[in-house]
Amino acid sequence: MTSSQLATRLAPRDRTLALLGGEATDANLRRYLHGIPGIDAVGLEQRAADLGSRSIKTTSKKWALDTIIRLIDLTTLEGADTRGKVRSLVGKALTPDAGDPDCPRVAAVCVYGDMVPHAVEALGSAHAAGTGDGIAVAAVATAFPSGRASLAVKLADTADAVAAGADEIDMVIDRGAFLSGHYGLVFDEIVAVKEACRRPDGSHAHLKVILETGELNTYDNVRRASWLAILAGGDFIKTSTGKVAPAATLPVTLSMLEVVRDWHRLTGEKIGVKPAGGIRTSKDAIKYLVTVAETVGEEWLQPHLFRFGASSLLNDVLLQRQKMTTGHYSGPDYVTID
Amino acid sequence: MTRLAIPKTYKLYIGGKFPRSESGRVYEILAKKGDFLANAAKASRKDAREAVVAARAAVGGWAGATAYNRGQVLYRIAELLEGRRAQFVDEIVQTEGVSVAAASAQVDEAIDRWVWYAGWADKYVQVAGNANPVSGPFFNISVPEPTGIVAIVAPQAGGSLLGLVSVVAPALVAGNTVVVIANETMPLSAISLSEVLATSDVPGGVVNILTGSPAEIAPWLASHADVNALDLVGAGDLDWVDLQIAAAETLKRVLPPENGPDAATPSIDRIVAFTETKTVWHTKGLI
Numbered sequence: 347m348t349s350s351q352l353a354t355r356l357a358p359r360d361r362t363l364a365l366l367g368g369e370a371t372d373a374n375l376r377r378y379l380h381g382i383p384g385i386d387a388v389g390l391e392q393r394a395a396d397l398g399s400r401s402i403k404t405t406s407k408k409w410a411l412d413t414i415i416r417l418i419d420l421t422t423l424e425g426a427d428t429r430g431k432v433r434s435l436v437g438k439a440l441t442p443d444a445g446d447p448d449c450p451r452v453a454a455v456c457v458y459g460d461m462v463p464h465a466v467e468a469l470g471s472a473h474a475a476g477t478g479d480g481i482a483v484a485a486v487a488t489a490f491p492s493g494r495a496s497l498a499v500k501l502a503d504t505a506d507a508v509a510a511g512a513d514e515i516d517m518v519i520d521r522g523a524f525l526s527g528h529y530g531l532v533f534d535e536i537v538a539v540k541e542a543c544r545r546p547d548g549s550h551a552h553l554k555v556i557l558e559t560g561e562l563n564t565y566d567n568v569r570r571a572s573w574l575a576i577l578a579g580g581d582f583i584k585t586s587t588g589k590v591a592p593a594a595t596l597p598v599t600l601s602m603l604e605v606v607r608d609w610h611r612l613t614g615e616k617i618g619v620k621p622a623g624g625i626r627t628s629k630d631a632i633k634y635l636v637t638v639a640e641t642v643g644e645e646w647l648q649p650h651l652f653r654f655g656a657s658s659l660l661n662d663v664l665l666q667r668q669k670m671t672t673g674h675y676s677g678p679d680y681v682t683i684d
Numbered sequence: 685m686t687r688l689a690i691p692k693t694y695k696l697y698i699g700g701k702f703p704r705s706e707s708g709r710v711y712e713i714l715a716k717k718g719d720f721l722a723n724a725a726k727a728s729r730k731d732a733r734e735a736v737v738a739a740r741a742a743v744g745g746w747a748g749a750t751a752y753n754r755g756q757v758l759y760r761i762a763e764l765l766e767g768r769r770a771q772f773v774d775e776i777v778q779t780e781g782v783s784v785a786a787a788s789a790q791v792d793e794a795i796d797r798w799v800w801y802a803g804w805a806d807k808y809v810q811v812a813g814n815a816n817p818v819s820g821p822f823f824n825i826s827v828p829e830p831t832g833i834v835a836i837v838a839p840q841a842g843g844s845l846l847g848l849v850s851v852v853a854p855a856l857v858a859g860n861t862v863v864v865i866a867n868e869t870m871p872l873s874a875i876s877l878s879e880v881l882a883t884s885d886v887p888g889g890v891v892n893i894l895t896g897s898p899a900e901i902a903p904w905l906a907s908h909a910d911v912n913a914l915d916l917v918g919a920g921d922l923d924w925v926d927l928q929i930a931a932a933e934t935l936k937r938v939l940p941p942e943n944g945p946d947a948a949t950p951s952i953d954r955i956v957a958f959t960e961t962k963t964v965w966h967t968k969g970l971i
């Protein structure tokens with residue numbers, strides 16, 4: 347079957363089955379995933395380091411900083427989260443820099459499932475996924491961050507968040523099952539969660555699949571998990587929960603972007619990528635922008651195809667932005683405390 | 685057999701570490717007679733920015749330490765200076781071209797001044813603070829608190845060690861952290877002092893020493909929004925009015941340039957200048 351036939355003729359599920367050459371069993375998935383060429387780790391890291399060495403200055407830097415803000419999923423995922431904390435997070439999402447009305451808004455706020463109603467309420471009319479100035483609400487689900495719960499609990503967790511108004515669901519895969527080779531189990535779980543993202547009107551909440559690359563040990567595993575998540579129907583692949591070190595790294599994100607590029611060539615479908623955790627400075631974030639533009643193309647630098655999962659990154663970007671506007675260095679007293 | 689001398693290339697002192705300048709630049713330190721002595725790093729605005737970040741990170745620990753502890757740590761520096769006395773004398777003789785006796789006198793004076801300021805750490809609050817009389821059943825107490833990060837242009841005239849000590853020590857006493865631009869032409873004393881600080885009990889980032897051009901770096905520190913105070917004592921040859929104007933944008937405390945041998949004479953005023961007064965009301969017990 348040619349790639350154009352894959353792209354047009356088949357429904358997503360049939361397309362996956364056609365690629366696998368049968369049902370999504372452990373054996374078929376293993377044959378497919380282990381048939382993917384391995385990763386040259388040294389080459390990958392060198393390529394990432396090379397992409398990270400670009401010098402981005404003046405107008406390009408200004409554009410990059412604004413783009414980073416537009417791509418941020420402003421996140422609070424603490425046990426100590428309260429309604430008030432979520433409200434202030436939403437306030438910051440709406441007006442990142444109180445001193446500059448031209449400052450763009452972030453893409454979404456990312457909270458635990460039980461905080462979704464508070465986030466939706468605080469956003470009010472600004473709550474609109476994927477439109478102009480609108481800000482989406484993303485919820486982590488499926489027993490985040492460990493993913494250690496029964497499927498029924500995970501599905502209830504997901505459905506609950508969607509019913510409360512979440513536009514995006516960040517699910518975690520079962521790393522234990524993945525590492526012990528039960529690919530079918532992981533696949534079925536993603537499919538089931540995707541189904542649980544369905545709203546009564548037939549539309550879907552966007553599904554981001556967290557691979558937790560810090561627990562996958564090798565780049566080859568990251569590549570296989572990325573393929574698995576995309577085959578199962580994930581709209582986004584996300585590096586990490588932010589609760590495990592190492593979280594997002596540039597080489598890992600690069601390898602995931604390569605999978606997304608290959609999938610786009612194969613099927614014409616565009617999958618999103620979200621590095622999350624550990625990206626704290628504008629300098630780091632700009633390296634990611636360069637990597638995205640060089641790997642999958644600049645068209646991916648849009649909120650529906652690329653996100654940063656971050657909290658402290660936004661303040662650093664704002665400080666850099668203020669430096670570019672005023673010409674002198676700014677300080678933490680001039681941004682909000684998170 | 686003649687031995688080949690090994691001239692050093694010195695580095696900056698930022699956050700308790702000795703990095704090269706981000707810009708990669710160095711400049712030559714010459715002896716008074718014009719002979720080459722060593723290379724020093726020529727700090728850029730980005731080095732100054734890194735120094736401010738390091739200083740900000742160190743404020744909490746240093747300001748939060750007990751006054752007694754700060755006094756001990758500062759006194760320990762004086763002890764280490766005493767141990768390196770010969771090195772400082774030698775460097776001053778070479779860079780300033782003064783006699784050994786004059787250099788020794790300067791080093792002694794610097795050490796004594798450091799000890800004098802160290803002693804103030806747990807005493808200045810008693811002098812600068814106050815219990816205010818109020819017409820009500822309240823205690824009303826004013827206490828000085830450190831202002832945060834102090835950026836200093838060290839004296840650029842002779843007396844390279846004494847000048848530096850006279851401005852750095854008082855800023856540290858109250859619990860401020862310091863970013864200091866050393867004497868441009870005679871930075872050896874400042875560099876050696878950084879080596880003393882690195883092996884003392886002073887936490888990294890409390891003192892950050894930049895070598896290079898004050899004219900280049902000072903404007904960036906004066907306008908930096910995260911710097912809380914500016915000591916322009918050695919900025920007499922710069923456009924120091926412009927520096928004051930830039931500092932006013934973010935409401936910094938500023939000390940003006942001073943010239944001559946009496947610059948930055950020891951005084952509690954230099955300590956109190958970099959504090960802000962906090963006044964609290966407390967009810968009196970109704971016994």
